[in-house]
Amino acid sequence: MAKREYSKFQQGVIRRYYENREQIDEGKLSELVTSLYLAESKAAKDKLWERTEALLERLEVVPSRIKHVMASRDASVLAELVADLQKGIGRKPSG
Numbered sequence: 001m002a003k004r005e006y007s008k009f010q011q012g013v014i015r016r017y018y019e020n021r022e023q024i025d026e027g028k029l030s031e032l033v034t035s036l037y038l039a040e041s042k043a044a045k046d047k048l049w050e051r052t053e054a055l056l057e058r059l060e061v062v063p064s065r066i067k068h069v070m071a072s073r074d075a076s077v078l079a080e081l082v083a084d085l086q087k088g089i090g091r092k093p094s095g
Contacts, residue, residue, distance in 0.1 A: 022059065029055050029082050036075040049073055059085065060092045 006014065017024070032052050039045045049070065056066045061081070069078050084090040 025055050025059050026082070026085055029059070029078075029085070033075055033079045033082055036078065045073075052078065056081075061085070061090055062092055065090055 029052065032048055032055070036045060036048050036052075039048055053066065053070055056069065065081060069081055081090060
């Protein structure tokens with residue numbers, strides 16, 4: 001596959017996206033909490049939980065917290081985790 005050439009503007013947009021990806025993912029996770037509360041069908045909830053698990057892993061949440069949230073499949077438990085993440089609690093230690 002040929003390497004894609006990006007303009008300076010496009011490079012800046014891409015760079016800013018990745019610089020702010022953590023905040024973007026936290027926002028998506030907050031939206032997923034709402035979607036989970038409102039979802040009615042099992043299939044819809046299952047898809048939302050799959051997306052939730054992927055986001056939690058990408059946000060480098062402590063594995064035991066991910067297991068707890070996924071085992072409970074309770075939107076209120078996920079909401080507590082989101083609140084902790086916004087406070088800076090619950091991620092794997094860096095380094």
